[in-house]
Amino acid sequence: MPDQRTASGARTRQRILASAEHLMRTVGLAHVTTKEIARAAGCSEAALYRHFSGKEELFVAVLRERLPSLGPLIAELSEDPGERTAEESLTDIARNATLFYEASMPIGSSLFAEPALLARHREGLRALNAGPHKPLESLAAFLEGLRAAGRIRADADPGPAAALLLGACYQRAFLRHFMGEEGSPATLDDFATGLTRTLLTGIA
Structure with missing residues (x-):
């Protein structure tokens, strides 16, 4: 069960990153919000904040991983x-x-x-x-x-x-x-x- 939760969390994190990259490219970093990123990733904003402290950390993760x-x-x-x-x-x-x-x-x-x-x-x-x-x-x-x-x-x-x-x-x-x-x-x-x-x- 813990492994399933870990795998599910990893998938959610990757969906958030993919959505963040897409929106940052199309809307711009200054204008996109964590709420919009979470909605595009199919998760709650609270779930987003379980993986990232905010938009700055998301931006750094996009640069490093995407x-x-x-x-x-x-x-x-x-x-x-x-x-x-x-x-x-x-x-x-x-x-x-x-x-x-x-x-x-x-x-x-x-x-x-x-x-x-x-x-x-x-x-x-x-x-x-x-x-x-x-x-x-x-x-x-x-x-x-x-x-x-x-x-x-x-x-x-x-x-x-x-x-x-x-x-x-x-x-x-x-x-x-x-x-x-x-x-x-x-x-x-x-x-x-x-x-x-x-x-x-x-x-x-």
Whole structure:
């Protein structure tokens, strides 16, 4: 019986996440409510709050579990780079970062139209030790590890290098949303490879 309850709870959680992702994409994070998410998931709002503390935690869960991996990929490469070269690892990160930003940008952009709501959301993410700065910090730490291992230049600065890579990925995602296909004439693979090689020209 406990296993059945656990399985049922896991299914409910996944329905809530799927509904949250859909509504955050279509309605916008600023405008969707937990009541609407619960209704779409076919459960009560009380059931939603048994799994998530609020909209901020739901948003973080959607980013971590429903969108292309970025933070987990950087963590995986930091723990076990395997046989991958620095170029291969950073190309993987650039590819996934671009997909992550393309998927997450429509969800969070509505927050910027409401400063008070953005401030509350910022505080909520801070309480969860989450936020858009986390991938930047993780990538800088990854580059610091490459530098310590002698795989990039000893005088390379991991922080600005991480900002250059992720900033370029974010810009590509923005241009694709704003201009459509015209905003990214190069394929994602060509973009990620070219970006990484250009970055490594400066720090390799």
